Amino acid sequence: MQITRTMEIVVGLFVAIGIAAIFFMAMQVSNLAGFNDKEGYKITARFENSGGLKVKSAVTVAGVRVGRVSSIQFDKETYESVVEMMIASEFNTLPTDSSASIYTAGLLGEQYIGLEPGGDEDFLNNGDEIQLTQSALVLEELIGQFLFSKAEGE
Amino acid sequence: MVEKLQQLGQRTLELFEKLGRSSLFLLQTLMGTLEMLLRPRLVIAQLHSVGVRTFLIIIVSGLFIGMVLGLQGFTTLSDFGAEESLGVMVAASLVRELGPVVTALLFAGRAGSALTAEIGLMKTTEQLSGMEMMAVDPIRRIIAPRFLAGFISMPLLAAIFSVVGVIGGHMVGVGLLGVDDGAYWSQMQAKIDFNEDILNGIIKSVVFGFIVMWVALFEGYDAIPTSEGVSRATTNTVVISSLAILSMDFILTALMFGDI
Amino acid sequence: MVEAVVNAKDVLVSVKDLSFSRGSKMIFDGISMEIERGKVTAIMGPSGTGKTTLLKLIGGQLHPQKGAITIDGQTVHELSHRNLYRLRKQLGLLFQSGALLTDMTVFENVAFPIREHTKLPESMIRSLVLMKLQAVGLRGARDLMPNELSGGMARRVALARAIALDPMMIMYDEPFTGQDPISMGVLVQLIRLLNDALGLTSIIVSHDVQEACAIADYIYLVSGGKVVGHGTPDELRHSDSEWIQQFMNGFADGPVPFHYAARDYAEDLVAVD
CATH class of the missing domain: 1.20.5 (Single alpha-helices involved in coiled-coils or other helix-helix interfaces)
Structure with a gap:
């Protein structure tokens, strides 16, 4: 040919x-x-219950994605869930008193971490821990509480 | 009864013999393939006949499959109010499964059968034999460049298929059914992982390309040099490579995504 | 080898006690031949006696079950892959069909062995190819594709390709079959001419008695897996053997019966199966 x-x-x-x-x-x-694991810094947060959160779940601030969950571990002594997050290095101005909550996208959607910036002048650095956390809402617990309070009210 | 047993034994022995011959053939081909890196012009000619000629059928089928996925996915997802996830569904189906598998099946039907017929006819018309007598090894000169070209083409074609499919899904989902454009892409980007989904899809297509080329070239090379033999070899190529692709797909999927 | 010295013949190819069978069918049963350097030797016999198989055995594409073929002192079936290919560069085999590569022009077909085995510059390849095509009279057909050639032209192109690397020997597989008288004449002339001009050794496998006798220096007659006679064309024409007489003159009946083996004719007609 x-x-x-x-x-x-x-x-x-x-x-x-x-x-x-x-x-x-x-x-x-x-x-x-989106995010490259190499460029960024790690912060951790402890939750009583991390619910359906998974590795690679999104981490957002004011609805904007800034990083992802890099590992979820169980603390044997405190019985807490230790969630490690990788935050892109460009978002390096998160105050140290920021809080982390686990939210659900839509009723049946994926769970993600929402960070609420605090007012501190110092910023979170690699290895820092977020002190203020709010656990995932577990639907069964919510329903249980609701029924319980109803019953009490009557 | 004894005759049936004898037949069974004969078939089994023939099968093993064929397996042995094809393994030897593959070995020689792979050795020839290394040499081809020094003679890229031979590979270019084959890339043209193997890859470029499959291009159009890949584009058209990719587009239609993407559009069907968009339509079907939308109907199902809207029941759960999750139309926003259409992008994820379309992309995940394409990148993980349909892209590599459908491309490989089309590739076997289009390029594989053509290669078997070509090599089989070359054998029938004594071109391979003639080459051997000119001290040119037909495995190196004829088989190896085709093998390499197919091996290179397959992942490229599968990637093109997936991308065209994602665009087709976008055309139907966003264009016709009114899914939000931003949601289509952003949900997709959020969920599809490069290493886990895309890379695994590419690995699949590379494996399938290897299988199709091996089957197609060996069937042609091993064909009985008559018109009937060549036609049977061509059919064999399509049947054997399709079955091999589908069974291999199950194994690969189980290894990659199955946590087995 | 001792015989060869005694006879003082310059033997290029010697076939010794060669046996070859396909499945249960015996094709050669201990045949021996000696093919002299520089001569045109014809191997003749009825169709289906495995003449083409013999050429493939000489070219090392098939392996004998017994016996050996030596070319220029090398035993063909014992050669390594590499040495076999080195030997084949010095051999040319002209297939019955021509076996031209169908996706290349005539020019590229003749250039093919040169390109594969040498690293000559393009201008030199061009001159070489044109020389070879000139020798077979097809320089003007260089841009045609093989499917545009007549059978005779295809064979001539194949011949040009076979001599492209200046081999020491050329084997022709049924070169005269299915040719019109003119292209037959052209081929006969070419084979003789090339043999003498290039100092080749030629082996022709054929069953065309007239043409083979016209150019062969020596003839081997093969039938039923054995050599049934050999000699110069003149010797064979005047042979006493009935079989050789039948073959050389093309009688319908003789030692090779007209009828396929069957029971008595009259008996067969009245029999009720």
Whole structure:
């Protein structure tokens, strides 16, 4: 088979489009463009109950995503859930007295951590711990409480 | 009864013999493939006939599959009020499963069968034999560049398929059914993980490309040099590689996503 | 080897006590031949006697069950892959079909072995290819594709390709079959001419008695897996053997019966199965 110039160009185009497609998948379809584990700092927070939170769940401030959960561990002594978060290095102005809560996106959606900035002048650094936390709402507990208070009221 | 047993034994032995021949063939091909890196022009010609000619069918099928996913996904998701997750659903289905698998099946049907027929006819018309007598090893000169070209093409085609599918899903979901454009992309980006989903999808397509090329080239090379033999080899290529792709897909999925 | 010295013949290819069978079918049963350097040797016999198989055995594409073939002192089936390929560079085999590569032009087909085995500059390849094509009279057809060639032209292109690397020996597989008288004449002339001009050794496998006799220096007759006769064309024409007479003159009946083995004709007609 003779290799013509056109054939070379067409093959070049094909390979270029293929590579562009892989690039598109990485950048537009997946989270690769978002946060890179290498660039950022880690902070931890202790929750009584981390509910349905998972590794890679989102961490947001005022609804804007700033990082993700990097690990969830169980503290054997305090029986608490220790959640470690990776925050992108550009968001390095979170006050040390910020609080962390676990929210649910929609009624059945994924759970994520919402950070509420405090008023302190010092900022959180790598390895710091957030003191103020609010656990995940567990639906069964809520319903239980509701029924209990109803019963008490009557 | 004894005859049936004998037949069974004969078939089994033939199967093992064929497996042995194909493994040897693969080994020789892989050795030839390394050499091909020094002769890229041969590979370019094959990239043209293997990859470029499959391109159009991949684009069209990718678009339609993406559109169907958009439509079906929307109907199901809207029952739960979760239309916003349409992007995730479309992308996850494509990137993890449909992209690599459907591309590989189409690739086997389009490029694989054509390669088997081509090699089988070259054998029938004594071109391979003639080459051998000119002291040119047909495995290195004919088989290896095709193998490498197919191996390179498959992941590229699968990626193109997935991307076109995601766009097709967007056209239907966002364009026709009114899913929020931002939600479509952002939910997708939030849920699809590069390492877990995209990379695994690419690994799948590489494995499938390897399988299709191995089956197609071996069937052609091993074909009985008659017109009937070539036609049977071509059918074999499509059947064997499709079954191999689907069973391999199950194994890979279990290993990658199944926590087994 | 001792015989060869006694006969003082310059033997290029010697086939010794060669046996080969496909499945249960015996194709060669202990045949021996000696092919002299620089001569045109024809191997003839009825269709289906495995003449093509013999060429494949010489080229090392098949392995004998017994016996050996030596070319220029090298035993073919004992050679390593590498040495076998080195030997094949010095051999040319002309397939019946021509076996041209269908996706290349005539020019590229002839250039193919040169490109594969040498690193000559493009200008030199061009001159070489044109020389070879000139030798077979097809310089003007260089840009045609193989499917545009007639059978005779395809064979001539294949011949040009076979001599592209200046081999020491060329084997022709049924070169005259299915050719019109003119292209037959062209091929006969070419084979003889190339053999003498390039100092080749030629082996022709054929069952066309007239053409083979016209150019062969020596003829081997093969039938039923054995050599049934050999000699120069003249010797064979005047042979006493009935079989050789039948083959050389193309009689319908003789030692090779016209009828396929069957029971008595009259008996067969009246029999009720």
